[in-house]
Amino acid sequence: MLKRDSDFCVHYKSENPVFYNVYVCPQCGYGFTDNFKPPSDEEKEKIKTAIDPTEDLCGPRSVEKAITAYQTALRCALLGGERDTIIAGLYLHLAWFNRFRKDRDEELKFLERAMEYYEKAIGSDRNLEDVATIFYLIGEISNRLGDDRKAVKFFAHIVHDKEINNPNIIRMARERWQEIRGAR
Secondary structure, eight states: OOEEOTTSOEEOSSOOGGGGSSEEOTTTOOEEOTTOOOOOHHHHHHHHHHOOOOSOOSSOOOHHHHHHHHHHHHHHHHHHTOOHHHHHHHHHHHHHHHHHTTOHHHHHHHHHHHHHHHHHHHHHOTTOSOHHHHHHHHHHHHHHTTOHHHHHHHHHHHHHOTTOOOHHHHHHHHHHHHHHHHHO
C-alpha cells in the first residue's frame, strides 16, 4: 500500500486487490460482490436480458477491466434492487478507478452518484450497519465536489452525535472539519 486518500481510496504499488472485489460470471455475465443478496428468479430474468457477457473478466484486471466489472455489477445491483449502500459503494469504487486514470470528469460524476445513494440510504434504510462511516463519506464526497458547507455539516454531526462511538471516524471527521475551516 502506498497511501490512502481521505475517502478510503487505497493506492497500491503494484496489483490492486480492490479490482477483484466484484465477481463476473463468464457464462451469464452476472456481476456481484459478497454483499449482494441472491437474485430472485424474476431478477435473474431481468438481468439475463440486460447483460451481455462479451468480455471475460476472470483473469488479471487492468483498471479498465476493473471498471467494466464494477459497471456490470452496478447494472446487476440496480436491476436486482440491491440496498442503496451497496450501489453507493460501487459508484464510489468507480470514482476511485477514474481517479487512478486521472479522468476528473468521470471521477466527479461517479462521486455525485455515490453521494446520492449514500443519502438515500440514510433516509430510507433503518438497518444501516455503520452510519458513522456513511455520514463521513457523505461529508468527504461533498468536500470533493466543492460543497464545503455540506461537508462541515456532516463532519460536525459525527463529532457531536453521542450515539456515534467509532473513535477512528470521529477523529477523521474532526481532522477534515478543521482542514476545511483552515482553508477558508
